[in-house]
Amino acid sequence: MHAENIQQFKISLAPYPGVLMDTVKPSANNDVCYIQLKIQPNTASGVLTFNIEPKEKRSKALSNFTLNYELKAKRVKEQQAPGLSPNDVTYLIFPDRFCNGENDNDNENMQYRVKVDRGGLKSRHGGDLAGVKSKLDYLKDLGITALWLNPVQTNDQPEESFHGYAITDNYEIDPRFGSNKEYIELCGEMKRKRLKMIMDIIPNHIGDKHWMNQYFDTGWFNYKDTYVQTNFRAPTVADPHAAPSERALNVDGWFVTTMPDYNQRNPHIANYLDQLYLWWIEVANLSGYRIDTYPYPDQNYMNHLMDVLLSEYPYLTIFGETWVNHTTTQATFVKNNIKGFEKNKLPGVTDFSMCWAFQEACSKPFGWTEGLNRIYITQSEDFLYQDPNKNCTFIDNHDISRFYSIANEDIDAWKRGITLLLTTRGLPCIYYGTEILMTGKTEKSDAYVRFDFPGGWPGDPVNKFTTKGRTSKENEAWKWMQTLNKARATYPALGIGKTTQYSGINGVYTYFRHTENQRMMIVLCQVESSTEISMPRFAEMTQGYTKLKNIQTGEVIQINDKLTLAPKGSYVFELLK
Numbered sequence: 001m002h003a004e005n006i007q008q009f010k011i012s013l014a015p016y017p018g019v020l021m022d023t024v025k026p027s028a029n030n031d032v033c034y035i036q037l038k039i040q041p042n043t044a045s046g047v048l049t050f051n052i053e054p055k056e057k058r059s060k061a062l063s064n065f066t067l068n069y070e071l072k073a074k075r076v077k078e079q080q081a082p083g084l085s086p087n088d089v090t091y092l093i094f095p096d097r098f099c100n101g102e103n104d105n106d107n108e109n110m111q112y113r114v115k116v117d118r119g120g121l122k123s124r125h126g127g128d129l130a131g132v133k134s135k136l137d138y139l140k141d142l143g144i145t146a147l148w149l150n151p152v153q154t155n156d157q158p159e160e161s162f163h164g165y166a167i168t169d170n171y172e173i174d175p176r177f178g179s180n181k182e183y184i185e186l187c188g189e190m191k192r193k194r195l196k197m198i199m200d201i202i203p204n205h206i207g208d209k210h211w212m213n214q215y216f217d218t219g220w221f222n223y224k225d226t227y228v229q230t231n232f233r234a235p236t237v238a239d240p241h242a243a244p245s246e247r248a249l250n251v252d253g254w255f256v257t258t259m260p261d262y263n264q265r266n267p268h269i270a271n272y273l274d275q276l277y278l279w280w281i282e283v284a285n286l287s288g289y290r291i292d293t294y295p296y297p298d299q300n301y302m303n304h305l306m307d308v309l310l311s312e313y314p315y316l317t318i319f320g321e322t323w324v325n326h327t328t329t330q331a332t333f334v335k336n337n338i339k340g341f342e343k344n345k346l347p348g349v350t351d352f353s354m355c356w357a358f359q360e361a362c363s364k365p366f367g368w369t370e371g372l373n374r375i376y377i378t379q380s381e382d383f384l385y386q387d388p389n390k391n392c393t394f395i396d397n398h399d400i401s402r403f404y405s406i407a408n409e410d411i412d413a414w415k416r417g418i419t420l421l422l423t424t425r426g427l428p429c430i431y432y433g434t435e436i437l438m439t440g441k442t443e444k445s446d447a448y449v450r451f452d453f454p455g456g457w458p459g460d461p462v463n464k465f466t467t468k469g470r471t472s473k474e475n476e477a478w479k480w481m482q483t484l485n486k487a488r489a490t491y492p493a494l495g496i497g498k499t500t501q502y503s504g505i506n507g508v509y510t511y512f513r514h515t516e517n518q519r520m521m522i523v524l525c526q527v528e529s530s531t532e533i534s535m536p537r538f539a540e541m542t543q544g545y546t547k548l549k550n551i552q553t554g555e556v557i558q559i560n561d562k563l564t565l566a567p568k569g570s571y572v573f574e575l576l577k
């Protein structure tokens with residue numbers, strides 16, 4: 001409990017069947033104390049009342065007050081939103097920059113008021129939850145089945161609050177995005193439309209204007225008195241040769257000066273985070289969590305958090321951001337098959353290793369392990385994971401250069417990348433604007449990959465949410481992605497199917513996704529001219545089938561000895577008998 005001079009008060013709980021106030025513990029801060037309740041299973045929902053009266057009866061400065069605390073009923077199983085399946089396609093939205101559905105909330109009266117300025121790279125632009133809600137039909141039309149919004153909790157910070165990663169109230173939606181009520185309504189509306197919501201959470205840090213950073217107790221934060229920055233060396237968590245000081249610095253140093261680093265080894269912080277993340281799943285009916293900066297909190301705590309969340313909500317999808325360069329290091333953070341790392345319980349990662357491979361397949365020349373063969377090599381390392389289907393796969397996001405720029409604005413390379421993303425294993429995620437070929441590189445600033453979606457603001461000169469507003473090339477890309485998104489949902493083999501891959505030869509890479517009843521063949525070609533591949537090489541996969549149906553064009557062709565490919569062609573075929 002946080003209230004002025006709270007330690008000068010005596011706290012008691014009005015009788016409530018099934019609930020006992022176990023202890024009230026003081027803290028080193030006069031304004032903070034800890035109340036522990038024992039709540040019996042099957043306790044009825046209702047409102048608890050705490051009576052709070054000054055310990056010194058004659059104190060004139062302090063007066064009695066009561067505090068109500070609601071025990072809500074838990075949602076019944078039938079009403080819970082499901083987790084994600086590999087047949088889902090997620091869409092990542094940077095909420096300040098996607099669509100402004102409500103002008104009135106643009107300049108909400110925050111403690112650190114930042115005026116909306118669409119011309120500013122790092123200012124707020126006014127996008128909000130009402131904007132997201134107004135585009136759900138657009139997203140469904142594109143074939144999207146789940147949303148991940150970058151953090152929407154309050155960021156009442158004087159600088160750069162637009163990105164959302166410096167939370168100042170963990171329990172409240174930022175009024176400039178909407179309210180808790182609007183967020184819960186959005187999740188409800190999504191559930192009715194069979195869309196799933198993933199919340200972005202940050203157990204590593206908060207914004208320095210968070211009340212906890214002003215009214216802190218001993219041990220809540222690492223390096224509270226002297227600023228120490230993390231070395232950003234995530235591999236130290238797994239590195240057997242890491243200097244102990246470097247390993248500790250990675251976890252305990254602050255991300256930046258404005259983001260105090262939680263000490264999850266402190267039992268009060270651990271308890272606070274456990275309850276916070278259970279609370280949001282229940283109140284908003286979430287399908288999943290994306291966990292920011294996963295290698296930076298205390299790893300024992302993170303494993304404990306996985307137990308807490310998954311024992312209560314076993315269906316929940318969870319993937320952690322583990323921004324590293326190598327598959328092996330990445331795999332140590334999740335449930336894996338590597339000796340010495342069996343204790344790790346994170347179900348999936350944001351699959352950077354696969355992302356770098358996707359990008360290389362669309363931007364680097366073909367070679368034994370390069371270009372498209374980088375995908376071949378990366379998929380061959382899947383033995384490291386207990387379930388690579390739980391990894392969130394992506395080709396760009398809010399922190400890295402936009403994919404169309406990485407692909408040197410070559411539409412054929414873009415199609416190759418999108419085809420790879422939507423036909424390989426994992427939980428594919430598309431960054432907003434990739435479908436309309438938005439460009440931008442992070443060299444100068446991350447803000448260059450976070451531009452407004454054209455048409456998301458009243459009065460925008462073009463509206464790329466509509467076919468009419470897009471150029472013919474943008475529509476070509478949009479249609480390509482839409483077909484594959486919808487195929488991901490309608491062909492189970494593309495999601496939950498097994499993968500059988502053939503090494504890339506002469507610039508062409510081929511793999512199959514298959515279930516017992518369905519077989520898909522994916523062929524990707526980096527060659528600049530028309531080329532042929534030999535089909536008997538795949539006889540073990542094509543046996544029993546006579547035709548290939550191109551899911552982009554609907555064209556059906558006979559399986560012959562040779563298959564002719566267009567220059568830089570990408571193909572997804574359904575095998576027919």
Ligand SMILES: [Ca+2]
Pocket residue numbers: 100101102103104105106126127128176
């Ligand atoms: Ca707005």
Ligand SMILES: [Ca+2]
Pocket residue numbers: 204250251252253261262296297298
């Ligand atoms: Ca940390």
